[in-house]
Amino acid sequence: MLSHVGVGSRSxxxxxxxxxxxxxxxxxxxxxxxxxNPERDLITVNGEAVRYREFVYLMMNKPQGVVSATEDNRDRTVVDLLDDEYVPFEVFPVGRLDKDTEGLLLLTNDGKLAHNLLSPRKHVPKTYFARVEWEVNEADREAFAAGVTLDDGYETLPGELVILKTGDAAAGIPSEIELTIMEGKFHQVKRMFQAVGKTVVYLKRISMGPLQLDVSLALGESRELTSDELQALRTAHEVQK
Structure with missing residues (x-):
């Protein structure tokens, strides 16, 4: 038990x-x-109580320049950014964010929850904030609401596009939008805008299901989910079953 929670090796x-x-x-x-029995017994090491957990659940504000993987031969991974105390739990990212995409990333060692969040049948909503060159308009909103055809011929499910700020090509000002999608295809947000002739210049995920990015987390920082956040994730997917 102590080895599992990272107190030390068996020796x-x-x-x-x-x-x-x-x-x-x-x-x-x-x-x-x-x-x-870790649920009943009080275990201390050098006078400090040790809390046993089979699973851990971490919210990260992923920065650009790191990859959503447990290991990579060339780049730093999101796992490399975690505190050493989480190494024994062998956490992994739930889904992925592109190397140049920021924002909410969930890491855990709970395979069942990860499967539920990633299953295409679950249609878990994911919301992104983006800056797009240049003008995003009502025609784009309607196109996304109907679903667009990507470069490989795939037709997306309907997405909800909210235009926060309309850009100005003449002034070099990008549009600012929020987009909620139910899928997680490769580079999907960028490719959806490409389908309507637009280019995403900045992308950040701000929510996944009921989980909202903690705005107090600096880029690269992470924290464990609160009990309320974890319960909300579990409840949402019990309802969807």
Whole structure:
């Protein structure tokens, strides 16, 4: 149990046991192979209580320049940005954001929840903020609402386009929009705008299902989900089953 939560390797735990650093319910542990119930027993190491968790759930504000993967031969990954305490949990990103896309990314080691969030049958809404060259107009909104045909012939599900600020090509001012889609095809937001003759110059995911990006998280920072956020994710997908 202690190894699983990253307290130390098995050899290190044997050493801590010999040193009397580990206690269970106030009693010094003499055998590092002792069986415990982490939900019932109080385990301390050097006087500090150890909280057992099978799964962890992390929200990250992904920066540009890192890839949504657990390992990569050329680039830093989102896992490289996490604190060392999460290494033993072997978390992975739920879905992916492009290397140059910022924003909300969920990382976990809960495969079942990840599957539910990524399953095409679930139609989990994802909302993005984007800056687009130059003018995004009502015709684009109507096209997205009907679904557009991508460069490979795929017809997207309807998307909800909200125009926050209309750009001006003459003045070099991009439009600012929010787009909610139910799918996660490769480069989908960029390709949807390409389908209507527009170019995305900045892209950030701001929500995934009921989960909203914490605006207090700086780029590259992450935190564990609150109990309310985790319950909202679970509840949303129980309803969709």
């Amino acid at each position: 290190e735990l044997k050493r801590l046991t010999k040193e009397g650093a580990i206690q269970v319910n106030g009693m010094r542990v003499k055998d590092s192979g002792m069986q415990v």
